[in-house]
Amino acid sequence: MSEKLPQQPQNEEVDLGQLFNAIGNLFQRLFNFIGKLFKGLFSIIIYAIKPLIVYFKFVLVIIVITTILGYIYQRTKAPVYYSNMVVKPNFDSKYQLSSNIDYFNALISTENIAELSNIFEIDSTYAKELVSFELEPGPETQNDLFIEYDEYVQSIDTSLVDELSYVEYIKNRDLMSGRLFAIKARSTKIDIFPKLQQGFKKTFENDFSEHQKKIRDTVAYLERQSLNMQLERLDSIQKTYLEAIRNESNNPNLSLGFGNALPLQEEKTATKEYDLFLKEQELRRNLNRLNQTVAEENTYYDVLSGFDKMGKRDKSFTRRYTMLFPVLALMLFILGFLAVKAFNYIKNYK
Known part of the structure; x- marks a missing residue:
């Protein structure tokens, strides 16, 4: 049993070595692929501008002529x-x-x-x-x-x-x-x-757009009616609370408490009155916001x-013909050169 124990680390080292080799080969292939890709793009660029260098004098003549024609046309x-x-x-x-x-x-x-x-x-x-x-x-x-x-x-x-x-x-x-x-x-x-x-x-x-405006106006009208109705009801409730407060002040025997504790009715009424005030402010803000939206978007466009x-x-650039004409001429020249090369390659292919 003692003879088998030392063999385990050697097997682990072999497995790790194979794993690192596989990872290294993967990165090597990736770098080779990226290198071939850049090399291919570089070759395409060089092959595209090659006719401009080989036929430099002819290209120069084309540029001069097309620039003059572009100037005259402009x-x-x-x-x-x-x-x-x-x-x-x-x-x-x-x-x-x-x-x-x-x-x-x-x-x-x-x-x-x-x-x-x-x-x-x-x-x-x-x-x-x-x-x-x-x-x-x-x-x-x-x-x-x-x-x-x-x-x-x-x-x-x-x-x-x-x-x-x-x-x-x-x-x-x-x-x-x-x-x-x-x-x-x-x-x-x-x-x-x-x-x-x-x-x-x-x-x-x-x-x-007219249909959309009619829908907006109808919805705004209904919402405005609802807000005004809520404000009217709120005003009625506020008047009722004010009347109740006046009645309480005129009737000192009316109180709500426990034993000899202080009356709680005054605090409760004041709290509800303040809540009603906050609710009124919220409704008025909503109404003002609605009226502002309708006023700002009351036309079909601004x-x-x-x-x-x-x-x-x-x-x-499309209106500057002194530059547009030469660029188009060079592009046509390069495309024509590539077309001739492709035609000769296909013609001589065996």
Whole structure:
């Protein structure tokens, strides 16, 4: 039995050695895979820019020619101006706004000048100067996002709160999740933008938003009636307690106590009167909050910042043709080179 005992540590050392070797081989394969991945990406990049180096003179000629063509095209093309209007849609009219933006762009692309002129109530000479419309998220602060997340948490089942953190909520937000929206209008006419603002009024006033507003007004009316009724009943109860207090003061023989203990009726009445006062304040706060909400959201949309009287020059990359043309030419050149190489490889493949 004593001869078998020393063999146990040797077996454990063998097992640990095999385990460490397996872990080492696993890390080695991982590092080899990462190395091959970076090597492959590096090879792709080098192979993509290789034609630019091999045919450097030809590429230089292409850049010069396309830059000149881009400059000429930019000089002959009318400049594009843009302006933003920040709005806060109410009664879920933001969905109709998004749909109408797509509709306006479709009218512009099909050159339906008559319909655009009718929608925005502008002259056809102004309507044909429209270039595009774009809907973007409005300005939001970190506090706005925290408030929005808190309202969302309160509106869902408590069992789902732990499954969606604040970071995940912000990551999964889309354009329609916001409350503020920026409408970007582009036109070749620098002073057209104030004329477009009135046309967007039709966008927010639609059947669905009108239905939502009627529901809100009805619910607010019923809630206001309920609060006023509670205040009237509370006022009646307060008058009853005041009358009881006056009766107690006029009747010193009326008391509530135990033996020779001090009467307790005065303290009890005062406590209930104070509770009634607190309840009245709570009801009045709720009523004021309801009236404030109805007053603040009594229109289909609020304009936080209207269109500027004069638009700004659009200097985005897609409008800077002296840079856009050369970049597109180089991309086409590289794609053409790769296509030729692929064609020759397939042709000579055995």
